[in-house]
Amino acid sequence: MSVSRVGLIGAGAIGRAHLVGAAEAEGVEIVGIADPNVAAKALANEFSIPWFADHRALVDQMKLDGAIVATPNALHVPISLELIGAGIGVLVEKPISDTVEDALRLARTAADANVPLLVGHHRRHNPIIRTARSLVRDGKLGRLVSASALATFLKPDAYFDEAWRRTTAAGPVLINLIHEIDLLRFVCGEIGSLQAITSNAVRGFEVEDTAAIIIQLKNGAVATITLSDTAASPWSWDTSSGENASFAKNSIESHFLSGTDASLALPTLRMWHYAGDRGWFHPLSIGIVDYAAADPYVEQMRHFGSVIRKEEEPLCDAFDAAKTLEITASVRQAAQSGKAVRFS
Numbered sequence: 566m567s568v569s570r571v572g573l574i575g576a577g578a579i580g581r582a583h584l585v586g587a588a589e590a591e592g593v594e595i596v597g598i599a600d601p602n603v604a605a606k607a608l609a610n611e612f613s614i615p616w617f618a619d620h621r622a623l624v625d626q627m628k629l630d631g632a633i634v635a636t637p638n639a640l641h642v643p644i645s646l647e648l649i650g651a652g653i654g655v656l657v658e659k660p661i662s663d664t665v666e667d668a669l670r671l672a673r674t675a676a677d678a679n680v681p682l683l684v685g686h687h688r689r690h691n692p693i694i695r696t697a698r699s700l701v702r703d704g705k706l707g708r709l710v711s712a713s714a715l716a717t718f719l720k721p722d723a724y725f726d727e728a729w730r731r732t733t734a735a736g737p738v739l740i741n742l743i744h745e746i747d748l749l750r751f752v753c754g755e756i757g758s759l760q761a762i763t764s765n766a767v768r769g770f771e772v773e774d775t776a777a778i779i780i781q782l783k784n785g786a787v788a789t790i791t792l793s794d795t796a797a798s799p800w801s802w803d804t805s806s807g808e809n810a811s812f813a814k815n816s817i818e819s820h821f822l823s824g825t826d827a828s829l830a831l832p833t834l835r836m837w838h839y840a841g842d843r844g845w846f847h848p849l850s851i852g853i854v855d856y857a858a859a860d861p862y863v864e865q866m867r868h869f870g871s872v873i874r875k876e877e878e879p880l881c882d883a884f885d886a887a888k889t890l891e892i893t894a895s896v897r898q899a900a901q902s903g904k905a906v907r908f909s
């Protein structure tokens with residue numbers, strides 16, 4: 566198998582996860598790091614690869630096939646555009662951009678240049694989520710009726726010591742909800758409209774601490790997402806899936822999908838159905854759907870290598886990620902107006 570040479574631009578928290586993922590993934594090798602922070606130099610030493618303060622030097626000197634953009638959000642589009650201009654395949658972290666307009670500009674530029682671009686919605690690479698998507702798509706739940714997602718967790722008080730995290734530049738809607746919207750679209754189908762309520766009643770910051778979102782899917786199913794970063798609660802994907810070792814792992818379920826024939830809970834993949842007579846007077850049978858466990862960050866890196874070599878289509882391209890961003894970004898608008906926001 567040929568191995569794609571990849572540069573890492575931005576080597577903070579998620580950059581490290583990509584380094585660890587790439588070390589395990591087939592067909593891809595991270596050959597250098599660009600990050601002005603001196604902490605990144607130590608990280609480069611740890612992985613025995615060269616460090617550059619500026620991404621242009623990394624691009625000029627390391628003969629890259631691809632690059633990961635894991636910088637603060639505002640740099641995602643400008644750096645990705647430079648890489649596309651140089652014909653280098655891109656894995657850009659989520660959110661693809663600060664604005665939908667810039668996300669679409671990036672999507673069109675990559676498509677016109679025929680340079681592969683993958684967006685780092687890593688949950689799509691989790692085999693639990695991929696299994697759930699197949700079950701829904703193959704009709705194993707019957708017709709999908711509803712989905713309920715709980716994303717309620719507690720960010721420690723120290724997290725809010727940084728002033729910007731108390732403003733609308735941060736908050737669970739911008740930072741965390743995007744994963745739930747993307748998961749819902751990927752597993753259950755396209756979103757037609759949503760309504761929302763947000764609250765800052767507990768922390769009292771400018772930004773919301775809690776939100777409830779109700780969603781109409783285009784396939785007729787309905788969904789709800791309950792979101793809070795101030796709840797002493799185990800019920801969230803991050804604190805149950807074990808996907809990211811930084812978080813505690815609780816043995817609970819956070820996502821519940823119901824269909825006319827069966828229901829499915831995640832991340833356990835417990836499936837409920839009527840083995841005999843149907844209806845609420847009769848007991849449901851429970852089974853656990855089998856799947857092959859894999860680390861989504863490793864799988865995302867393997868996939869990126871294949872995307873660079875044009876062996877696979879991006880599992881999340883820039884147009885797709887722009888839609889997830891558009892829907893996520895509409896939540897505060899929906900909460901402020903009290904009206905439904907509709908999507909084409």
Ligand SMILES: NC(=O)c1ccc[n+]([C@@H]2O[C@H](COP(=O)([O-])OP(=O)(O)OC[C@H]3O[C@@H](n4cnc5c(N)ncnc54)[C@H](O)[C@@H]3O)[C@@H](O)[C@H]2O)c1
Nearest residue numbers: 575576577578579580599600602635636637638658659660
């Ligand atoms: N997919 C996920 O699960 C996930 C998780 C966390 C963060 N993210 C995303 O990844 C991105 C980074 O988040 P993070 O938590 O790692 O942040 P971070 O602050 O830990 O790391 C960002 C790094 O970018 C570096 N940087 C700043 N300007 C740069 C430049 N011009 N060139 C190169 N490097 C530069 C900083 O020095 C820092 O090391 C964000 O867009 C975030 O939304 C994704």
